[in-house]
Amino acid sequence: MIGAGSPVTTGVRGVLARHPAWSRFLDRAARPLEFLLKKPIFGCQMCGQCTLHETGLTCPMGCPKTLRNGPCGGVRLDGRCEVVPEMACVWVKVERRARFLPWRGAILRIQPALDWTQRGHSSWINALKGTAREARP
């Protein structure tokens, strides 16, 4: 019903594409909401391209290398971060939490590189708009 390619999504996408002012307004309205909700729970950094659902409900932007595709080779033997020893490795948490999710296989999907023009924007509205995933490795 609201998945990619469904009539509703395509319709909304079309409307937002025709009226950039509306989409700007929605983005500005959604930004504080999204931030207030996700910052305390997930430590959201407003990258504008949320992958929480595919990274075990753990924000990969908390990783000092902002790794979206898996842990680096520097994880300490006790599972802590090589850069911030007080912190557990984000990907150790991702892997542990993903086990409890019905869609646990999502962490095996290759995540594209961040689009830095979307930083600070609402990832909800970006998802609605279907921000282009092309031209990103």
Added chain:
Amino acid sequence: MIAPPQAATRRLEEAFASIRPVLTCEIAAGDSPDPSGLLKRAALVRDHVDAVNVPDNTAGIAHMSGLAAAAILASAGIEPILHVTCRDVNRIGLQSLLVGAAALKVRNLLCLTGDHMAHGDQPQAKPVFDLDSLQLLRLAGTVRSGRYLSGRPIVPAPDLFCGTTENPFAPPYEFRPLRLRKKIEAGARFVQTQIVYNLPRFREFMTRVTDLGLDRQAPILAGVSPLRSARAARHMRERIPGMDVPEAIVRRMDGAGPDRGRAEQEGLAICLEILEELRTIPGLRGFHLMPIHWEEAVPEIVSRARLRETRTVPPLPAATRFQEASA
């Protein structure tokens, strides 16, 4: 000064297709603008290995550019493997680096995320990490297909041979083989692992890797490094994140006493024992030697472990086994 040879050599890829065990060795690019030190180190190992790795500012400590060092090796007739990391440059810089490497006849690239500079000598620097190793591998795939990310054509398409690394010794252990599979999906065509000291852990990793069939998709070289002193062993264990040096090995190095010669002999003996054990592990295509400023040890390791003799080969080369599996 550098006169590039007519065409990039493909000796590494050819070695993977041969029936011999494949050997690579990592040497430091060095701090000096005078390439004689680099060439001297390379000369110590060149006749004993198939290709020489040149790291990219390891641990975030500035050295001579890896690309320059790799180009110097290529022009001296030595097959280089250039480490490309995402720590210091963004995707624009990486694309230009890939095309530049191809122009300088540096064909083999090891695509890495890169060490964080937190443990280097300039932790104040801005970490870039615009891409990670997987995205870098995919970027290299785009460049190889003759396009920049934007779609602008690159003529002719650069001929690159991209590999990657995996560290079986860092948590989360169950995810490591899956991450390697992701990297191979992203375009890695060979794999070099972190230095093996913890054999049981490595065996577990390789079992999972062979179960997933990854060794048939990309040849895997196990990382091996001779310890030079008990201090070096302790330093690795305590200061280098992602290194797993078991207590037993540190104790053996301690047991060799303070005498440098004896410690080195013990280090070599441990290294040879590890190589002997690694040979019994299915799925390995060869070894990646990391002598860490001890290049003199490489010829001795290669000859004493008889790494260059055909009869020590793991059962069949990865390429042949892949054809068998798909037949």
